[in-house]
Amino acid sequence: MLKVNIQHPTTNAEGLRKNVVTRWSKCQAVKSSHASNRFSLSHRMGEGRGEGFPRVSLNSQPSTPNPPALAFPAALRNTGTVQLTVTQLTDRLIYSYDRLGGINHLDGQNLPSKHVIAGITMDLLRLLFPGFFDEKLIHSSEIKVETTALLDTVLGRLEDEIRKSLEYRPPPEFPNQDLGRIAHTLTLEFLDSLPRIREMLQTDTEAAYNGDPAALSKEEVIVAYPFIEAIAVQRLAHELYLKHISLIPRIMTEWAHCRTGMDLHPGARIGSYFFVDHCTGTVIGETSVIGNHVKMYQGVGLVARSLAAGQQLRGQQRHPTIEDKVTIYAGATIMGGDTVVGEGSTIGANVFLTRSVPAHSLVVQEDVNVKVMNKKERDKSVVEFQI
Numbered sequence: 276m277l278k279v280n281i282q283h284p285t286t287n288a289e290g291l292r293k294n295v296v297t298r299w300s301k302c303q304a305v306k307s308s309h310a311s312n313r314f315s316l317s318h319r320m321g322e323g324r325g326e327g328f329p330r331v332s333l334n335s336q337p338s339t340p341n342p343p344a345l346a347f348p349a350a351l352r353n354t355g356t357v358q359l360t361v362t363q364l365t366d367r368l369i370y371s372y373d374r375l376g377g378i379n380h381l382d383g384q385n386l387p388s389k390h391v392i393a394g395i396t397m398d399l400l401r402l403l404f405p406g407f408f409d410e411k412l413i414h415s416s417e418i419k420v421e422t423t424a425l426l427d428t429v430l431g432r433l434e435d436e437i438r439k440s441l442e443y444r445p446p447p448e449f450p451n452q453d454l455g456r457i458a459h460t461l462t463l464e465f466l467d468s469l470p471r472i473r474e475m476l477q478t479d480t481e482a483a484y485n486g487d488p489a490a491l492s493k494e495e496v497i498v499a500y501p502f503i504e505a506i507a508v509q510r511l512a513h514e515l516y517l518k519h520i521s522l523i524p525r526i527m528t529e530w531a532h533c534r535t536g537m538d539l540h541p542g543a544r545i546g547s548y549f550f551v552d553h554c555t556g557t558v559i560g561e562t563s564v565i566g567n568h569v570k571m572y573q574g575v576g577l578v579a580r581s582l583a584a585g586q587q588l589r590g591q592q593r594h595p596t597i598e599d600k601v602t603i604y605a606g607a608t609i610m611g612g613d614t615v616v617g618e619g620s621t622i623g624a625n626v627f628l629t630r631s632v633p634a635h636s637l638v639v640q641e642d643v644n645v646k647v648m649n650k651k652e653r654d655k656s657v658v659e660f661q662i
């Protein structure tokens with residue numbers, strides 16, 4: 276039988292105990308100094324360099340009795356002298372809120388919660404793809420009960436967040452009305468659109484499966500391809516965008532952006548049978564219009580030509596239009612609200628396009644030179660790239 280003899284070290288026990296006593300004494304001194312180190316926000320404010328902060332100094336620390344000895348010596352990391360108390364750190368942060376403004380819209384309307392919206396979005400994916408985003412298997416005999424319970428909780432939480440959005444920026448068609456009642460109606464209308472969104476997502480799934488020979492099945496496309504999650508969230512957010520609900524649609528698509536690498540604005544109008552292979556780095560701007568059966572690859576950007584005019588461009592067509600059955604290869608950038616890519620066209624990789632092209636066009640880069648040489652016969656003076 277294997278015997279293990281565990282012994283506590285004794286050579287440094289006294290030194291470790293002294294370290295524990297010292298740390299405990301300092302903690303007690305910090306607690307007692309909280310009340311005596313508060314400062315008022317009425318101090319003179321600096322001009323952005325921190326001169327307005329009052330100088331803070333810790334005086335002599337009161338003596339405290341020794342703490343009880345530990346049952347066994349413990350190794351404690353020496354973190355150095357405590358320079359500021361939590362109260363002082365809090366006061367400095369509150370000072371910055373007073374001077375620069377609160378990032379949580381302090382004293383204004385309560386904004387929708389990013390954390391809550393993320394949870395609602397995940398539950399919406401569970402409703403769109405039952406069984407694919409759940410942790411447990413759902414039997415067909417349980418689907419009605421499970422769906423009813425999930426819909427009920429989504430309805431209540433989403434209605435609360437939509438009400439916050441309406442209070443922050445009421446739609447122009449609902450001025451000075453009962454926003455709680457309107458939020459309830461808009462939430463019901465949105466949830467009623469889920470069957471129609473599912474029909475669109477079925478075409479996207481089919482396009483992904485048929486367009487990627489590496490796909491083993493449609494089930495793999497749904498459960499593993501980040502594209503499906505990104506386009507599903509975009510189609511959900513687009514419904515809210517069309518109802519002029521602020522903040523929530525963008526929170527949803529940016530949540531999906533972080534998870535998938537695809538930046539799809541909720542305002543973009545995207546047709547059926549859409550597919551982006553690999554999807555990372557794809558950017559589709561707010562006023563983009565994409566037809567049916569469009570296939571894109573990673574790194575494609577549908578962007579605005581210039582944003583120098585800033586907010587004056589709001590509401591204008593800033594992004595390109597892609598007609599039906601267009602293929603856009605990796606790294607291509609198509610720019611401008613007056614740029615139209617005609618039906619059935621193919622845009623080659625890394626093309627930078629700023630003007631319209633007619634239907635059935637092939638657009639490729641022509642002035643790119645690529646030289647291939649035998650490494651053994653190359654000029655010895657050529658410096659070899661090294662990493």
